[in-house]
Amino acid sequence: MSENFVSFGEQGAQLTYGSYLRLPQLLDSQHLESDPPAHDELLFITIHQVYELWFKQLLHEVSAARDAMLGGEAGGRLWWAQHLLTRVHVIERVLVQQVDVLETMTPQDFLEFRQRLAPASGFQSVQFRELEFLSGAKDPAYLKRFRGITPGEKERLDARLAEPTLWDAFLAMLRSFGLPADTDEEVSASLRTAAHDRSRYAVVWALSEALLQHDELAAHWRARHVVMVERMIGAKSGTGGSSGSTYLRSRLPVQYYPLLWGLRSEL
Numbered sequence: 001m002s003e004n005f006v007s008f009g010e011q012g013a014q015l016t017y018g019s020y021l022r023l024p025q026l027l028d029s030q031h032l033e034s035d036p037p038a039h040d041e042l043l044f045i046t047i048h049q050v051y052e053l054w055f056k057q058l059l060h061e062v063s064a065a066r067d068a069m070l071g072g073e074a075g076g077r078l079w080w081a082q083h084l085l086t087r088v089h090v091i092e093r094v095l096v097q098q099v100d101v102l103e104t105m106t107p108q109d110f111l112e113f114r115q116r117l118a119p120a121s122g123f124q125s126v127q128f129r130e131l132e133f134l135s136g137a138k139d140p141a142y143l144k145r146f147r148g149i150t151p152g153e154k155e156r157l158d159a160r161l162a163e164p165t166l167w168d169a170f171l172a173m174l175r176s177f178g179l180p181a182d183t184d185e186e187v188s189a190s191l192r193t194a195a196h197d198r199s200r201y202a203v204v205w206a207l208s209e210a211l212l213q214h215d216e217l218a219a220h221w222r223a224r225h226v227v228m229v230e231r232m233i234g235a236k237s238g239t240g241g242s243s244g245s246t247y248l249r250s251r252l253p254v255q256y257y258p259l260l261w262g263l264r265s266e267l
């Protein structure tokens with residue numbers, strides 16, 4: 001081996017790629033339920049784990065964007081909120097696109113292990129629900145519908161229900177610009193003011209568009225997921241016990257920020 005390679009990455013011999021990334025734990029976390037092993041179950045587990053890692057990252061970014069906006073104009077960190085929300089959008093596009101990978105699984109191959117999954121379901125994803133709550137769609141009814149939730153997970157959801165949402169932070173930011181935001185009528189009027197005077201309210205407008213983009217991408221994910229589900233299991237009920245695609249279709253109209261959508265009709 002050439003001299004150049006001998007000590008490459010080995011200075012101090014403390015941290016390695018594998019130890020830093022905890023690869024032994026990470027790569028030992030894919031345990032199949034099927035026996036004999038169904039070929040596609042590894043893909044099914046991997047894709048869900050990848051989603052959960054991205055959900056964790058999104059929670060990190062969205063809560064930091066929320067905190068930056070809570071400081072308002074005087075806090076001087078609105079540029080940071082904009083920067084983070086741009087990252088959030090890119091990650092969310094990845095989340096929509098990677099449904100394609102799972103869709104390379106056929107319904108027959110899924111059936112080889114599907115019956116082993118009940119009552120586990122994506123419906124029980126605590127991080128997904130945290131993200132909805134943090135974004136602005138707080139619905140405490142979900143806490144009752146969760147089966148097998150751990151005390152730690154319940155604490156996390158309760159904390160998300162209690163803390164300010166991205167929308168609360170956006171309203172605080174409006175007020176910091178002298179734009180009234182105590183009632184829906186006031187918020188709508190303030191949004192119109194910002195939309196019609198973009199040179200004066202450039203950051204307000206940019207952040208309102210960033211929130212709308214976040215909302216739109218969440219809608220894309222729900223739409224993409226339900227179509228994939230119908231392709232995979234048709235009209236069958238879900239492993240989580242819901243009506244399946246009927247339940248998922250009932251969630252398509254969810255909007256985090258109806259006033260931002262309403263603005264379009266008022267311009």
Ligand code: HEM
Pocket residue numbers: 047048051052102110120121122123124125128225228229232233237238239240241242243244245247248251
């Ligand atoms: C073969 C693939 C999949 C099928 C057949 C499927 C099916 C379903 C069904 C039927 C539901 C409704 C709840 C229930 O009764 O189980 C659901 C909910 C959900 N799934 Fe999936 N899913 C699949 C893949 C995924 C993946 C890869 C994710 C990524 C994390 C995911 C995340 C979710 C979430 C977050 C919900 C709750 C949605 C809501 O309440 O609006 N699913 N899924």
